[in-house]
Amino acid sequence: MNTLSFQGIDIVAVAASVPKTIVRNEEFAKQLFPDEVSLQKTIETIGVKERRVTSNLICSSDLCFAAAEKLITECEIDRSEIDVVIFVSQTPDYRIPATAILLQNKLGLSKQTIAFDVNLGCSGYVYGLSIAYSFANNAGVRKVLLLVGDTPTKFTSENDKSSALLFGDAGTATLIQKTCSETVTSFNLFSDGGGSSSLIIKGGAYRNQSNADSFTLETDEDGNVRHSEQLYMNGGEIFNFTLREVSKSIHQLLELQRIEIADIDQFVFHQANKFMIDFLCKKIKIAPEKFLNSLENFGNTSAASIPLTLVVNRERNFNQVMLSGFGVGLSWGNCCTNISNAKILNLIEI
Secondary structure (H helix, E strand, O other): OOEEEEEOEEEEEEEEEEOOOEEEHHHHHHHOOOOHHHHHHHHHHHOOOEEEOOOOOOOHHHHHHHHHHHHHHHOOOOHHHEEEEEEEOOOOOOOOOOHHHHHHHHOOOOOOOEEEEEOOOOOHHHHHHHHHHHHHOOOOOOEEEEEEEEOHHHOOOOOOOOOOOOEOOEEEEEEEEEOOOOOEEEEEEEEOHHHHHHEEOOOOOOOOOOOOOOOOOEEOOOOOEEOOOOOEEOHHHHHHHHHHHHHHHHHHHHHHHOOOHHHOOEEEEOOOOHHHHHHHHHHHOOOHHHEEOOHHHHOEOHHHHHHHHHHHOOOOOOOEEEEEEEEOOOEEEEEEEEOOOOEEOOOEEO
16 A cells, blocks of 8 residues: 545744855856857756755755754744654765754754654655655654755766756755644655666665775766766656656545545646656646746755755745656655645755
8 A cells, every 4th residue: 555644734934045056057067068059958958047056064964954953943932842853865964863853953853753764765755755654644753854855066076967966055944843734745655676776876875885986087978077986867767757657646545535636726846957857747738837846046956856946936935836747766745735824934055
């Protein structure tokens, strides 16, 4: 059973943080695309004009901490009422201990706080929400703080044309709690490890441990240069997977909710790339005004892309939304809910 439903639990606030450093792809990528026509075509296809990039001193947890502090302060949240902290990321501070536990301490939360990490990327926000809602559904849990952030620029090669222009860094905080609303929130979640090789960092963990050859640069048949501890992405396979599975799964969730495409006010997809999302929107037949994006100025921020997109578009009127994350794993999931009463805070830079 891959569906979950909840009533009387809501997203009450969302905040996001990005690095101050802006990298403009037109300037950054001149070394990769000496041909100006090819460069402009690539930027137009992926839809990313500029990205936010962290320094070596800033981690995903720092971005999430800044977002969480803003949320707690501006929404006047009693820290003693936060019973669960979930940190969703593929770029933790350390292999051990869990980053969520470090954030529990840094945020000044109770030692009775449940804190743990979830290692997920593109689908991570939707999966994280489903876990947060499940905790909030228990009588002993008051508030759940979901921290979702990634710094994918730290594991991509600057000489890899398939990914160097695509990724940006961001951190987010979302507060989930019981409310008096009658909102019904539904999820459906999926995984297919058979496609795991399509988006992978093969070296540096425990299957292929770091060694003297780990950082030897190799050039593939398309001229992309990377070493084994940097991201490999097969864009074609990810594109085919998205069109094959995501549209179908969204329709399945709509059927579960007994609503139509027209009943959804806003669609917020994982910001994979413009080419992929445009095709997905056409396949699902989504009106352009119902689709939200953050790609152009922030790039693909991995697990953080959905909440970041909400924050960037905070002036829009949110009601019934469909949140959809898909990619690395392969893993995908959708959440249909109403966030009309959520406080979407303005974006901060650190």
